[in-house]
Amino acid sequence: xxxxxxxxxxxxxxxxxxxxxxxxxxxxxxxxxxxxxxxxxxxxxxxxxxxxxxxxxxxxxxxxxxxxxxxxxxxxxxxxxxxxxxxxxxxxxxxxxxxxxxxxxx
Numbered sequence: 752x753x754x755x756x757x758x759x760x761x762x763x764x765x766x767x768x769x770x771x772x773x774x775x776x777x778x779x780x781x782x783x784x785x786x787x788x789x790x791x792x793x794x795x796x797x798x799x800x801x802x803x804x805x806x807x808x809x810x811x812x813x814x815x816x817x818x819x820x821x822x823x824x825x826x827x828x829x830x831x832x833x834x835x836x837x838x839x840x841x842x843x844x845x846x847x848x849x850x851x852x853x854x855x856x857x
Contacts, residue, residue, distance in 0.1 A: 753792075754791075754792050754795040754796070754803060755775060755795070755803045755804055755805035756802065756803070756804045756805070757804070757805050757806075757807070758774065758804050758805065758806045758811065759810065759811075761814060764806070764811075764814055767802070767804045767829070768829035768832050768833075768834075769829075769831060769832050770802045770829070770830075771800060771801050771802065771829075771830045771831075772801060772802045772803070772804055772828065772829050772830075773798075773801045773802075773803050773804070773826055773827070773828045773829075773853065774803075774804045774805070774806055774826065774827045774828075774829070775791075775803065775804070775805045775806065775824060775825075775826055776805075776806045776808050776815060776820045776823050776824065776825045776826075776827070776839075777805055777806070777807065777808065777823055777824050778807060778808045778809050778823055779807070779809075781808075781823050781824065783823070783824055783842075783843040783844070784823055784824045786843055786844075787824060787844060787846075787849070790846045791849075793846075794846065794849055794850060794853070797850075798853050801828070801853070808820065808823050819839070820839060821839070821841065822839065822840050822841025822842070823841075824844060825837070825838065825839040825840070826838040826839070826844075826849065826852060827839065828853075828856050835856055836852065836855060836856045838852040
């Protein structure tokens, strides 16, 4: 997931959401997060009008609790500091579901 900018602090998060951005909440131990790894880079390249960020759930647990991120991987989209959409569940996400989520933001 080298095409993602990693969010490590609350300040990083506050800056990131000012952009047209999509945050991926993930963890290194999560098998469903690893499932999306082979195709997520293609999605990032396809949607260049967004900046993609990753948030390690274990390192940013308080932020995840504040945002009600209970399952991973989860996606939350922002624009100018406001949440514009979310794809949050504990279920595995397919490439098609992620693309449908991003397309629904427009």
